[in-house]
Amino acid sequence: MGREDGRVNPPKLLEIKKKSPVEISFRWDDGTERFYSPAFLRRLCPCAHCVNELTGVRQLRPETIPDSLTVDKIFPVGRYALQFQWSDQHDTGIYPFTYLWSLKEGQV
Numbered sequence: 001m002g003r004e005d006g007r008v009n010p011p012k013l014l015e016i017k018k019k020s021p022v023e024i025s026f027r028w029d030d031g032t033e034r035f036y037s038p039a040f041l042r043r044l045c046p047c048a049h050c051v052n053e054l055t056g057v058r059q060l061r062p063e064t065i066p067d068s069l070t071v072d073k074i075f076p077v078g079r080y081a082l083q084f085q086w087s088d089q090h091d092t093g094i095y096p097f098t099y100l101w102s103l104k105e106g107q108v
Helices: 038-043 097-102
Strands: 013-020 023-028 033-036 071-077 081-086 094-096
Touching: 013 071, 013 097, 033 038, 038 081, 081 097, 094 097
Parallel strands: none
Antiparallel strands: 013 023, 023 033, 071 081, 081 094
16 A cells, blocks of 8 residues: 555655764755654654553653653664664663654654
């Protein structure tokens, strides 16, 4: 099933940058650039600790993640995802590019 713009797959991620301690930018090959706070991304962590593997119910309570959270390191996972090490030492979430592309600010 395609998206609203007719694309089946998200555009290719060209660049990721820490713009400031509280802002990360993602630049895609369709010219789109999206900006997210580390806290926003951490609150939506897709790992098994944060989301129940069987039910898909989010276990992480968003209010437990401070807005001041930062990202310490960003690691590529193959050619399909990123892994973040957050300032709260959480680092088990793998964020596929398709997941990152689908995120919209305010959806937590």
